[in-house]
Amino acid sequence: MNTEFLTALKDLEKEKGIATDILLEAIEAALLSAYRRNFGSLQNARVVIDRDNGDFKVYAQYAVVEDVADPRQEISLAEAQQIDPRYELGDVVEREVTPRNFGRIAAQTAKQVVVQRIREAERNIVFESYANREGDIINGAVQRVEQKNVFIELGKTEAVLAPSEQMPGEDYRPGTRLKLYIVEVRKTTKGPQIMVSRTHPGLLKRLLELEVPELAEGLVELKSVAREAGYRSKIAVYSRDENVDPVGACVGPKGARIQSIVNELNGEKIDIIKWNSDASKYVAASLSPAKVVAVEIWEEEKIARVIVPDYQLSLAIGKEGQNARLAAKLTGWKIDIKSESQMQEIYAEEYQNYYQDQPAGEQDLEI
Structure with a gap:
């Protein structure tokens, strides 16, 4: 030397x-x-x-x-x-x-x-x-697919898109460019391993922040996200400024902002609702696009019974229960959906049971 x-x-x-x-x-x-x-x-x-x-x-x-x-x-x-x-x-x-x-x-x-x-x-x-970018969005190109894992090229390194983090029906051809959510960065003997996702609710949240300036500026607040990747998502937004419409800000002029996100997520449907501190109004809005007649709330158990018109029942529940399931995830409430005719039967039965339980004298008194 x-x-x-x-x-x-x-x-x-x-x-x-x-x-x-x-x-x-x-x-x-x-x-x-x-x-x-x-x-x-x-x-x-x-x-x-x-x-x-x-x-x-x-x-x-x-x-x-x-x-x-x-x-x-x-x-x-x-x-x-x-x-x-x-x-x-x-x-x-x-x-x-x-x-x-x-x-x-x-x-x-x-x-x-x-x-x-x-x-x-x-x-x-x-x-x-990359360690301090967990929870952030990155752009990458599909490099190869090995044993169902998709490897994403990120310049000096690569990321791994595991099967559980892949969107159903999405085609991962080499060269395809994608936006991905960084779930975790691990330190291994072979170097850093960057785990990414296309299904994480955080991806939708970050995409919204990129497209909606009001979110990035703090004028609009994203309260909750519920997602079934590749099919449907629901987001609840809120604005402290009465002059700012949180839903309109996210949708954008002629729906341009939300359409950009829908395109990135290969046509995934996105429902945007206005968050409300009133639980009954929030639960009712969460079942959009279904119209709600009334909501009964049990605060302690966090259970809500929602009444909808008969012709809206299937819409409120959604295909294979998806709409109701997403609404429950979004609000954190257990939601029981009933049609008006079902509720009439329930009320009639409850009244009948109550009437039968009353002593004879009290029945006569009520009559």
């Missing part, structure tokens, strides 16, 4: 951000392992690289003891004091034992360590650049 090597390490420090001292310490540790491996030494030893000229030396270390049990690791006090009278019991005596042909091994070892550290540094840079 020489000064050119040290200069190269300093250049790496500027380019990759790897401190020269850290590299030299790693090289010293690797050289010590190489020394023990190649020369079968059981001695205690250390390797020192001169920070000024790049020269390296191997020193064997001996503990100063009264009686020597292992001459490979120990030295007597009398012998140590012949080297330097100041040595005392418990001190460590060092002797240079640098092998003559150690230079070639040192060069190979140093190269391996530097390459490894560069790779680690690059992985750390990628990890750091």
Whole structure:
């Protein structure tokens, strides 16, 4: 090793951000392992690289003891004091034992360590650049599909779109560009692993923030999102400013804003409703596009019984219960949907049961 090597390490420090001292310490540790491996030494030893000229030396270390049990690791006090009278019991005596042909091994070892550290540094840079972006949107191109996992190219690294995070019916052909939601960034032995999603409700939330300036500015607040990816979503929005229509802001002029998001999500239907602090009004709105006649609320149990016209019952429930299911997710209420005719029967039955439970005198009194 020489000064050119040290200069190269300093250049790496500027380019990759790897401190020269850290590299030299790693090289010293690797050289010590190489020394023990190649020369079968059981001695205690250390390797020192001169920070000024790049020269390296191997020193064997001996503990100063009264009686020597292992001459490979120990030295007597009398012998140590012949080297330097100041040595005392418990001190460590060092002797240079640098092998003559150690230079070639040192060069190979140093190269391996530097390459490894560069790779680690690059992985750390990628990890750091994405670790603080969990919950954010990224753009990427489909690179390949392996065992149902879709790998997304992100420049210096790639992301993984697992089967559970893929939208039903979406075609992931190589080269297709997508917007994806970063679910998690993991640090692994093979480098950072970026897990992304096309089904996460956060994707819809972030897309809305990109398209609707009022959301980004805080004029409109996104209160809740319920999503069944690829089919239908519901979002509840609210504005503290009476002059700002939260639903209109999200829909945009002639529906342009929401249509842009629908296109990105391959035609997924999106219902936008106005959030309301009144639970009955909020639950009623959540069942849009169905019209609601009345809502009965049980606050403690968070149960709502919704009454709709007979012809609106199937619309309120939705295909395979989807509309009702999304409304329940959006509001956090358990929703029981009944038609007007069903409620008439229920009320009649409840009245009849109540009437039958009354004592005879009270029945006559009521009549």
